[in-house]
Amino acid sequence: MKNWVRAALLGVLSAAELLVSTVVHLGYAFYIFGTAVAADVASSLVDGLTAAVGLGSGGGVAKGAAVESEAEAAAALDGTVPPIVLVHGIFGFGKGRLGGLSYFAGAEEKDDRVLVPDLGSLTSVHDRARELFYYLKGGTVDYGEEHSKVYNHARYGRTYERGHYPFWDEDHPVHLVGHSAGAQVIRLLHQMLHDGGFDGHVGTSERWVLSVTSLSGALNGCTRAYIDGVRPEDGWSLRPLCLVQVCRVGSILYHWLDLPFLNRYYDFGFRHFAMSRRVVGVAGLLFGSGDRRRGGPFATGDWILPDLTIHGAARINARVRTFPSTFYFSYASRRSSGGGGGSSGMVGIHPLLFLRAMQIRRWRYPAGVALPYEGYRDEDWEDNDGALNTYSMTHPRIPDEHPSVPVVEEEEVVGPLRPGVWYYRIVEADHMTFVINRRRGGVQFDLVYDSIFHNCRRHAFRNAPPPPPPAANASESELTDPDQELVAAI
Structure with a gap:
């Protein structure tokens, strides 16, 4: 009787927690979406009134303006200075989505050579890495023949008629900055460049990237993925109620509806899966999404959540190297710690993260379940920023630890920075401090982004001017590939 009562109470508490979490997350999502739509409507009204009184041509919406401005910025890149590419995390979006709202809260304005790609917000790290390559280089996104067959989706995705940085190569490299899940995306792309896994592109290498920066990055996965519903037994399947x-x-329904109005504002990124009502009909919505034989990202595990588990991160890290020619920087955020809240505690934490910060701090790996890696300890994973564990964000640790140097204050780094080493700092901030709302980030927002851009522009550069970029219509065989060394200086 006592055990039955205990189980009933736990069930009620779990249901209540799920209800609260769902309301909070959906409320925030509708707030962001509504803000974007309202901004577009207001912009259209202003344009219409302006045109009516003869002060302008009118027409268009904020999103269209954002897309046009990004195209202009991309066209201005001449290859003389490496661009900084800001890659969003889970549920994120790039420039031109959500009515022109900035995921990075306007941080891209700190430099005149910054790109903010719009990648799938829920697609797997592999698929997003492939999308990022073609966003920069141009062409039709190729997810890879083998990968596409294994996960039963189309091999090819959207086409970029002209890449945002088409002369990207070893002589005209980029700086990659990834927030949250975006950190693993840029690391996997870096490895793919080394492996040469892009058909039709000969000579790719890790030297196409000058620096890799992780901002609150899920470098070793997170325990929140298990709290939110991924089973720790296998690292990819889901609990029935979570x-x-x-x-x-929600995402299946969103893609099944396939409404142009909604797609214009936001896209979870599953266009390469057959999920639209135009393709699968009502039967596909009701019966196809959970059938592994028919595919679907959630049925096969080819989406972002399995990659954010400790299991998934270990699989990615087993493949991805830290290269001796690349500079690595990491900013690990912390808002709640096992010792009672850290120096800043829970004061001011984003409402979206408050409950999860406490849950992550108290979560323990289930007894009787095989640990995700040798040496796992629950206490290592207590400190967190409300979304990810601070332990995971400093540098790649599992299954093998990569070279790293902790930095308390920037002035403590004496002498030239060394490539092939992760320089990491722990900043007192929650996971939303550096995205969406610049005002909320306060002084910390500017300090961190100024440091990131300073690293890209001063600490990681070439010792000679790059050669002129090849003509836009040059063939792959015509591109030169001279060897130049990377150097670092303070």
Whole structure:
């Protein structure tokens, strides 16, 4: 009787927690979406009134203006200075989405050579890395023949008629900055460049990237993925009743509806899966999404949540190297710690993250389940920023630890920075401090982004001017590939 009562109470508490979490997350999502739509409507009204009184041509919406401005910025890149590429995390978006709202809260304005790609917000790290390559280089996104067959989706995705940085190569490299899940995306792309895994592009190498920066990055996964519903037994399947199931159902319905109005503002990124009502009909919505034989990202595990588990990160890290010619920087955020909250505690933490910060701090790996790696300890994973564990964000640790140097204050780094080493700092901030709302980030926002851009522009550069970029219509065989050394200086 006592055990039955205990189980009933736990069930009620779990249901209440799920209800609260769902309401909070959906409320925030509708707030962001509504803000974007309202901004577009207001812009259209202003343009219409302006045109009516003869002060302008009118027409268009904020999103269209954002897309046009990004195209202009990309065209201005001449290859003389490496661009900085800001890559968003889970549920994120690039420039031109959500009515021109900035995921990085306007941080891209700190430099005149910055690109903010729009990648799938829920697609797997592999698929997003492939999308990022073609966003920069141009062409039709190729997810890879083998990968596409294994996960039963189309091999090819959207086409970029002209890449945002088409002369990207070893002589005209880029700086990659990834927030949250975006950190693993840029690391996997870096490895793919080394492996040469892009058909039709000969000579790719890790030297196409000058620096890799992780901002609150999921470098070793997170325990929140298990809290939200991924089973720790295998690292990819879902519990029947959990927050991730709500996310799964919502995104399936969103893609099945396939409404142009909604797609214009936001896209979860599953266009290469057959999920639209135009393709699968009602039967596909009701019966196809969970059938592994028919595919679907949630049925096969080819989406972002399995990659954010400790299991998934270990699989990615087993493949991805830290290269001796690349500079690495990491900013690990912390808002709640096992010792009672850290120096800043829970004061001011984003409402979206408050409950999860406490849960992550108290979560323990289930007894009787095989640990995700040798040497795992629950206490290592207590400190967190409300979304990710601070332990995971400093540098790649599992299954093998990569070279790293902790930095308390920037002035403590004496002498030239060394490539092939992760320089990491722990900043007292939550996971939303550096995105969406610049005002909320306060002084910390500017300090961190100024440091990131300073590293890219001063600490990691070439010792000679790059050769002129090749003509836009030059063939792959005509591109030169001279060897130049990377150097670092303070």
